Amino acid sequence: MKIATWNVNSLNVRLPQVSAWLAQHQPDVLVLQELKLEQDKFPAAAFRLSGWHAEWSGQKTYNGVAIISRAPLQDVHLGLPALPDDPQRRVIAATINGVRVINVYCVNGEALDSPKFDYKRQWFAALTEFVQAQMAQYPQLVLLGDFNIAPADADVYDAEKWRGKIHCSDEERQWFTALLDLGLTDALRHIHPQGAHYTWWDYRGAMFQKGLGLRIDHILLSAAMTEKLQDVQVDTDTRAQERPSDHAPVCAVFQ
Amino acid sequence: MKIATWNVNSLNVRLPQVSAWLAQHQPDVLVLQELKLEQDKFPAAAFRLSGWHAEWSGQKTYNGVAIISRAPLQDVHLGLPALPDDPQRRVIAATINGVRVINVYCVNGEALDSPKFDYKRQWFAALTEFVQAQMAQYPQLVLLGDFNIAPADADVYDAEKWRGKIHCSDEERQWFTALLDLGLTDALRHIHPQGAHYTWWDYRGAMFQKGLGLRIDHILLSAAMTEKLQDVQVDTDTRAQERPSDHAPVCAVFQ
DNA sequence: GCGAGGTTAG
DNA sequence: CTAACCTCGC
Numbered sequence: 001m002k003i004a005t006w007n008v009n010s011l012n013v014r015l016p017q018v019s020a021w022l023a024q025h026q027p028d029v030l031v032l033q034e035l036k037l038e039q040d041k042f043p044a045a046a047f048r049l050s051g052w053h054a055e056w057s058g059q060k061t062y063n064g065v066a067i068i069s070r071a072p073l074q075d076v077h078l079g080l081p082a083l084p085d086d087p088q089r090r091v092i093a094a095t096i097n098g099v100r101v102i103n104v105y106c107v108n109g110e111a112l113d114s115p116k117f118d119y120k121r122q123w124f125a126a127l128t129e130f131v132q133a134q135m136a137q138y139p140q141l142v143l144l145g146d147f148n149i150a151p152a153d154a155d156v157y158d159a160e161k162w163r164g165k166i167h168c169s170d171e172e173r174q175w176f177t178a179l180l181d182l183g184l185t186d187a188l189r190h191i192h193p194q195g196a197h198y199t200w201w202d203y204r205g206a207m208f209q210k211g212l213g214l215r216i217d218h219i220l221l222s223a224a225m226t227e228k229l230q231d232v233q234v235d236t237d238t239r240a241q242e243r244p245s246d247h248a249p250v251c252a253v254f255q
Numbered sequence: 256m257k258i259a260t261w262n263v264n265s266l267n268v269r270l271p272q273v274s275a276w277l278a279q280h281q282p283d284v285l286v287l288q289e290l291k292l293e294q295d296k297f298p299a300a301a302f303r304l305s306g307w308h309a310e311w312s313g314q315k316t317y318n319g320v321a322i323i324s325r326a327p328l329q330d331v332h333l334g335l336p337a338l339p340d341d342p343q344r345r346v347i348a349a350t351i352n353g354v355r356v357i358n359v360y361c362v363n364g365e366a367l368d369s370p371k372f373d374y375k376r377q378w379f380a381a382l383t384e385f386v387q388a389q390m391a392q393y394p395q396l397v398l399l400g401d402f403n404i405a406p407a408d409a410d411v412y413d414a415e416k417w418r419g420k421i422h423c424s425d426e427e428r429q430w431f432t433a434l435l436d437l438g439l440t441d442a443l444r445h446i447h448p449q450g451a452h453y454t455w456w457d458y459r460g461a462m463f464q465k466g467l468g469l470r471i472d473h474i475l476l477s478a479a480m481t482e483k484l485q486d487v488q489v490d491t492d493t494r495a496q497e498r499p500s501d502h503a504p505v506c507a508v509f510q
Numbered sequence: 511g512c513g514a515g516g517t518t519a520g
Numbered sequence: 521c522t523a524a525c526c527t528c529g530c
Contacts, residue, residue: 009530010513034530036514061514062529108530148530202530203511246512246530264520265523289520291524316524317519363520403520458520458521501520501522 001228001254002026003101005217006238007033007146007200007247011064014245015043018068021238021249022052028070029096030249031103032056033146035064042066059089065103065145069096081133082126091127093134099225100138102131104145109166117166120148124175132182141222143184146200146247148216149176151186154196155215157207167216184220187252188232197234200247208239219252228254256483256509257281258356260399260472261493262288262455262502266319269500270298273323276493276504277307283325284351285504286358287311288401290319297321314344320358320400324351336388337381346382348389354480355393357386359400364421372421375403379430387437396477398439401455401502403471404431406441409451410470412462422471439475442507443487452489455502463494474507483509 004027008014011032022030035042039058047054047068055076056066067073073094080091093102104127109120135141149172153159162168180186188197198213207213221229231253239248259282263269266287277285290297294313302309302323311321312333322328328349335346348357359382364375390396404427408414417423435441443452453468462468476484486508494503 013513034513110530203513205511207511243512268523365519460521462521498522 001028001097001099002251003029003031003142003144003219003254004249004251005031005033005103005144005146005219006249007105007217007245009034009036009245009247011035011043011066012037012041013243015046017238017241017244019046019050022050022068025235025251027251029101030068031101031144032066032068033064033103033105035059035066036061037064055092055094057089057092059087063089063105065089065092065105067092067094067096067101067103069094071097080123080126080130082129083123086123090123091130095138098140100134100141102134102141102143104143104147106145106147106149108148109172111166112164112169112171121171121175124178128175128178128182131179131184135182135222139222139224142219142225142252143179144219144250146216147176147218149173150214150216151176151189151218154194155198157196157198157212157214162214167214179220183223185223185226187219187221187226187229188215188234188250190221190226190229191232199234199250201239203246217247217250219250221252225254230255256283256352256354257506258284258286258397258399258474258509259504259506260286260288260358260401260474261504262360262401262472262500264289264291264500264502266290266298266321267292267296268498270301272493272496272499274301274305277305277323280490280506282506284356285323286356286399287321287323288319288358288360290314290321291316292319310347310349312344312347314342318344318360320344320347320360322347322349322351322356322358324349326352335378335381335385337384338378341378345378346385350393353395355389355396357389357396357398359398359402361400361402361404363403364427366421367419367424367426376426376430379433383430383433383437386434386439390437390477394477394479397474397480397507398434399474399505401472402431404428405469405471406431406444406473409449410453412451412453412467412469417469422469434475438478440478440481442474442476442481442484443470443489443505445476445481445484446487453503454489454505456494458501472502472505474505476507480509485510
């Protein structure tokens with residue numbers, strides 16, 4: 001079994017690359033963030049014609065998440081129960097072949113002194129509450145997506161420069177730890193305890209070409225899934241293509 | 256001798272097509288309108304490297320005119336003497352192998368009741384004055400470019416619909432006639448007294464595919480040049496290409 | 511930088 | 521419809 005996450009930064013722009021990626025890598029599940037398109041603008045036919053099932057939660061301009069799957073999706077759930085009135089489309093969950101897949105596009109937060117950071121705090125509390133409940137219900141669980149948190153200094157190209165900054169603050173790292181404390185395992189660090197495995201590189205300043213990124217896209221696994229984990233890789237080839245997303249896909253392989 | 260005019264609607268976007276057109280058609284002179292780039296953003300090196308001389312008058316976003324020539328350009332002149340403070344870059348003249356070439360991007364005018372139409376009136380008066388003076392000085396003279404006037408009903412795909420409208424009003428046609436009255440000849444009509452020879456097709460509504468255009472780009476000749484005129488053609492192939500300008504090149508051939 | 515949206519201009 | 525600006529978000 002193969003499951004991947006990719007912040008595509010506009011599915012309108014990236015659909016050709018997503019289609020090519022699916023054809024080449026043949027995952028069982030691919031989850032997408034930042035669709036940036038309305039619910040009824042999702043290219044459902046393009047996926048269906050290639051034999052993929054899809055569920056999505058669309059929003060104009062911002063956010064938007066989708067799960068693409070070779071097998072049908074069951075018990076689809078949108079949003080966070082603790083934030084019932086949140087208009088931002090950031091969470092979609094579904095069960096695929098008995099595995100609970102929770103796809104998240106976590107709040108960016110802009111800066112620690114921004115009102116958006118308060119929203120990020122509330123949002124992560126609501127996410128943790130939701131994931132805790134889901135874990136009680138689904139032993140086989142994968143929580144993955146763009147977390148907008150670099151969990152450790154090893155996940156940052158210049159830890160000194162980023163210390164205390166958005167994505168890297170102690171408070172955000174505590175939110176990430178709180179998720180792990182539910183009984184989740186950071187799949188990439190489980191396979192690769194050391195080394196830089198960045199998943200996002202700022203478009204500005206040719207950061208990708210310079211190798212300067214952050215690891216903010218993650219795949220977190222329940223114990224039952226961690227037992228079966230065989231490999232995790234960041235697909236930097238895709239980030240190197242023409243007109244790329246600023247994020248690379250991250251792909252986990254299971255027995 | 257071959258001389259052509261082309262409103263490129265952004266030289267930034269159209270440079271590959273302009274380079275290809277020069278290589279394929281090998282004119283002696285090509286004049287361009289609507290460069291839409293600043294003076295120091297003109298791709299001078301691209302032309303120089305292919306053996307072309309160029310002079311230009313650039314402006315950010317709007318207007319902008321250039322003369323590209325196989326032979327050197329002499330006595331370059333910018334603007335209209337009667338409008339010394341006009342910031343709009345619409346006129347460039349130069350002498351090439353003894354022929355005075357005056358390239359104009361005439362005012363559009365928007366609508367007869369627009370303040371821009373008053374500017375168009377003043378501008379054509381200033382142009383006529385300038386051309387009259389130039390004709391006294393240069394027997395071999397070519398005045399060409401985007402005139403934003405369809406001189407006759409035969410130059411309009413639906414004369415009834417356009418009657419009295421911008422490009423087609425009696426007053427604008429009188430301005431065009433006033434230029435001819437200086438002793439100039441409409442080269443295309445000299446060679447093709449009848450028939451539709453449109454040079455512009457609105458991007459909207461697939462007007463090119465429907466064959467619905469206007470003839471608003473012209474090549475006007477002094478008597479000495481008219482004597483030598485052999486052919487005039489509108490290059491509709493270029494308008495049919497991918498990502499075209501809304502105007503087609505017009506090309507005159509001389510003995 | 512690269513998306514998105516909107517406005518102005520043709 | 522195309523292309524130029526601007527603002528916004530990341």
